[in-house]
Amino acid sequence: MSDKNTFDAIVIGSGMSGGWAAKELCEQGLKTLVLERGRDVVHLKDYPTTNMLPWEFKHRGQVPYAIAKDNPIITKCYAFKEDAMHFFVKDKEHPYVQEKPFDWIRGY
């Protein structure tokens, strides 16, 4: 077997838990692979609204009606506003079965 594709640990997802687990594994000297399905969010470059003032937003910070209507689940989240809505997984992008009411609000 080739050493090239051999790892001591494979971490799926580089969120808070996976990112931290990978850091700990690397610090212990394990050859670690991290797989992340989301895009590469580059610090500062990918925070386009951080330095915008409220009146600089086209909808003054509110979510346009058509977007809210299309996204009834994430619209329930306090943070789903014009300044942060680009980080949310849209309802139709990742549907799931609700056996009981369950709001699954995600970002990749």
Ligand SMILES: Cc1cc2nc3c(=O)[nH]c(=O)nc-3n(C[C@H](O)[C@H](O)[C@H](O)COP(=O)(O)OP(=O)(O)OC[C@H]3O[C@@H](n4cnc5c(N)ncnc54)[C@H](O)[C@@H]3O)c2cc1C
């Ligand atoms: C709007 C919002 C605001 C929040 N604000 C705060 C706050 O202020 N303070 C705070 O402490 N917490 C906050 N939280 C909660 C915090 O973000 C979560 O508790 C935390 O991110 C959970 O960490 P996690 O590692 O379990 O999951 P996540 O951080 O969601 O990481 C999971 C990762 O796995 C990736 N992934 C999933 N499936 C796959 C796959 N099949 N293959 C590869 N990669 C995959 C995802 O893309 C994601 O990157 C907030 C959450 C939301 C939604």
